Amino acid sequence: MKISVIVCAAGRGERAGFNKNKLLAPLYGAPAIYHTLCAVSKIEPYELIITSSPQDMAELTAICAPFGGRIVEGGATRTESVYKALKEVTGDIVLIHDGARPFTLPEQFLSCIESVKSYGSGIVAMPATDTVYIANDYSAAHIPQRNDVFTVQTPQGFITKDIKEAYEKAMQSGETFTDDGSVYSRYIKPARICPCGSAANRKLTFKEDFDNYCTVIPATVGVNVENTGFGIDVHAFGKPQNFVMLCGVKVPCDTGLIAHSDGDVALHAVADAILSAAGLRDIGQYFPDTDPKYKGADSAKLLEEVIEIISKNGLKVGGLSVAIQAEKPKLAPYIDRMKTRLSSITGADESNIGISAGTCEGLGFVGEKRGICVYCTAVLKR
Numbered sequence: 001m002k003i004s005v006i007v008c009a010a011g012r013g014e015r016a017g018f019n020k021n022k023l024l025a026p027l028y029g030a031p032a033i034y035h036t037l038c039a040v041s042k043i044e045p046y047e048l049i050i051t052s053s054p055q056d057m058a059e060l061t062a063i064c065a066p067f068g069g070r071i072v073e074g075g076a077t078r079t080e081s082v083y084k085a086l087k088e089v090t091g092d093i094v095l096i097h098d099g100a101r102p103f104t105l106p107e108q109f110l111s112c113i114e115s116v117k118s119y120g121s122g123i124v125a126m127p128a129t130d131t132v133y134i135a136n137d138y139s140a141a142h143i144p145q146r147n148d149v150f151t152v153q154t155p156q157g158f159i160t161k162d163i164k165e166a167y168e169k170a171m172q173s174g175e176t177f178t179d180d181g182s183v184y185s186r187y188i189k190p191a192r193i194c195p196c197g198s199a200a201n202r203k204l205t206f207k208e209d210f211d212n213y214c215t216v217i218p219a220t221v222g223v224n225v226e227n228t229g230f231g232i233d234v235h236a237f238g239k240p241q242n243f244v245m246l247c248g249v250k251v252p253c254d255t256g257l258i259a260h261s262d263g264d265v266a267l268h269a270v271a272d273a274i275l276s277a278a279g280l281r282d283i284g285q286y287f288p289d290t291d292p293k294y295k296g297a298d299s300a301k302l303l304e305e306v307i308e309i310i311s312k313n314g315l316k317v318g319g320l321s322v323a324i325q326a327e328k329p330k331l332a333p334y335i336d337r338m339k340t341r342l343s344s345i346t347g348a349d350e351s352n353i354g355i356s357a358g359t360c361e362g363l364g365f366v367g368e369k370r371g372i373c374v375y376c377t378a379v380l381k382r
Helices: 032-041 054-067 078-086 106-119 160-173 180-187 207-213 265-277 299-311 332-346
Strands: 003-008 047-052 070-073 093-098 121-127 134-136 139-142 150-159 225-239 243-246 249-252 316-325 353-358 371-381
Touching: 003 032, 003 078, 032 047, 032 054, 032 093, 032 106, 047 054, 047 078, 054 070, 054 316, 054 353, 070 078, 078 160, 093 106, 093 160, 106 121, 106 150, 121 180, 150 160, 150 180, 160 180, 225 265, 243 265, 243 371, 249 332, 265 299, 265 316, 265 332, 265 371, 299 316, 299 332, 316 332, 332 353
Parallel strands: 003 047, 003 093, 047 070, 316 353
Antiparallel strands: 093 150, 121 150, 134 139, 225 371, 243 249, 316 371
């Protein structure tokens, strides 16, 4: 069954006090929405649709491009935004996820999907650990049994045709809802609770959630995180050679990448991410393209020098996430070799290195086969 995922990112996040969409605020060296999309990407293959307000459209489009998502303009309310996104859904099953939940684990997505296959819906929720009072004018009107109470989270999954029908009726009624299970329960049937939620799957709501609570990204548990950095690099095609270098691996191609060094755009992004995580300047400060000695330089050697630089600060690479945007060449056969090579250069365990490769669906300079763009997030530890 084809899976579609809607990521809700059209809100303004006023309670966070950033004077902009909180999902564009930095979290571990990258916009918060980037981490959410990384979490969603672990359930591939999938169709990805992201809602956006008009003012955030350009920025979200750029951030979401490596993940192959489509941007849909949202509405005045969450209900209206999801309704608009559902019109673009083509999958048999649709998961609806808060863009402000970047810590959702792959097993929570998978449990939600299995619940939909078995019961028609799946609402990720966490069993309550505190007693809950239902109040009437601040008086305890009803005290439900704690075992019957769940804190609702996302993702929330449904058979697509059912949730589309529910949202059509919701829009006709003019009501607004705070979650999708409420819409489904009102117009289709009681939603099925999937009790795989957790405290770690928290929603970023206030500024202190960015400052204090989010101390460890679940994907890096056990890595003894010190800092996280984000790097990006771009190189254009046009060098007269029959290969490109990516992550230290020679990949056959009908043209090379133009650069002062060997043009390994992936290693350049990795180096920038590592330097950023260490609080240092970008790669151009250490290996300027105006210096003749770096003409045609082996980028793997330059990255080794970067590792030496951070080691003097008592840091080493704990993990890397590399996203490569390229219409050409085909990279799938070389991903494993790239991971092995990155591990040997940086010293990071191969199991803590992720490399994904995608296209831009014919859009932009990458889609027009004019170059390659690479994003990287690096985690450093003592």
